[in-house]
Amino acid sequence: MTDSLSINEVVRRTGLTSRTLRFYETKGLVAPLRTASGRRIFGARALSRLHQIAVLKSAGLSLSQMRRLFAGHSVDLSAMLTAQLQMLDEEAAQINCTRQIIRSAVSRLDDGERIDAATFCALIESGERMTNQGPREWQAITDRYFSPDEKAKWARAWQLIDSDFDARSYDAQWKNLGYRIKAAIPIEPESDTAQGFVDEWFALLKPFSAVSTPDMWQSTMKMYDEMDQWMGEGSPDPGFDKSVWDFMKRATTARIMRGGTLPSFEADKKGD
Structure with a gap:
């Protein structure tokens, strides 16, 4: 001891x-x-x-993936690491842009240029825009689908989420799942593989389902139903594309039509 x-x-x-x-x-x-x-x-x-x-x-593994790995079960490490590499590449590109801004400022100072407070603030704000690209991109999208009151409710709701919540790991898990679903389709929505994806999908939705209201859920559904209208170059990456979203809606419908339940979601809504 x-x-x-x-x-x-x-x-x-x-x-x-x-x-x-x-x-x-x-x-x-x-x-x-x-x-x-x-x-x-x-x-x-x-x-x-x-x-x-x-x-x-x-490395982006979820707690459930770790548990399976520790228990000796198979985990699709290749797909998960591929998604994690993509996220790291995006972050590296943002960091590189910020480095260029800082280098430009240093070069101007070394050349004897006097940078006043306004110019210095502009450089800082430019760097912040580069390193916070994701939230700003999402704001442009959510402004189209959520009212100011709904966005205020979201802000209050997310404050209730566990302080240990790791947003970067959470994003990596969505990319990993989206990658695997994309690689698997076309498959039958009723298949065991598809229904396994439904379980994973709604398990990842747990933070959302724990704090959302029915109105917030409906607005989010509409946003993703129309994602082909806002997805493109420079748009935020939800971790999956429209084909994956449409397939998961069919797989979820298949679950409900067979009398099944949606894990980590319906139980949360019983008290609404």
Whole structure:
């Protein structure tokens, strides 16, 4: 037991919160030992697992994918890593643009040019536009489908989402799923493969379904039904295209027509 650490010591060493450590435990990702009094202690194996979780999370794996990997089940790592590489390439392009802006400013200073406050602010704002391209692009789209009141509701709703929510990992998971669905179609919407995609799709929708209202859901449906009108060069990337969206609607309808339920969604709406 001398090599074991208390949960507070693990928090200090890893930077994870105690809430996150307990969450990983409930998901079966890590299994700390217990003292006679019931206190959690983390041995070498549990600490190694926490390191593996951090590495896999940085690569874009979801917690369910990690659980399957740790259990020895197959995971489509190729598709997931391909989607992650695409996201990293996009980020690298944004960073490169910002670097060029900064280099231009340094060059002008080295040449003796005096940059006043207004010019300096313009350079900063230009850099922010490059590194925040995604949110600004989405704003142009959501302005077309959501009223100011609905957007205010979204802002309040998203504040309720777990502070440990990783937006980058979440985007990578959507790209991974969209890539695999695109590669699989055409398949029958009633097939086991298609229905497996339905399960994954609605599991990923969990953060959305937990905070959305029926009106917000309908506006979002309309936005994606018309995505062929706004998808194109310079548009935001939702992680899937119109063919994937249309197929998932057919697969979801097939589920409902057969009397099935939609995981992590209908249960959330019963209290609305």
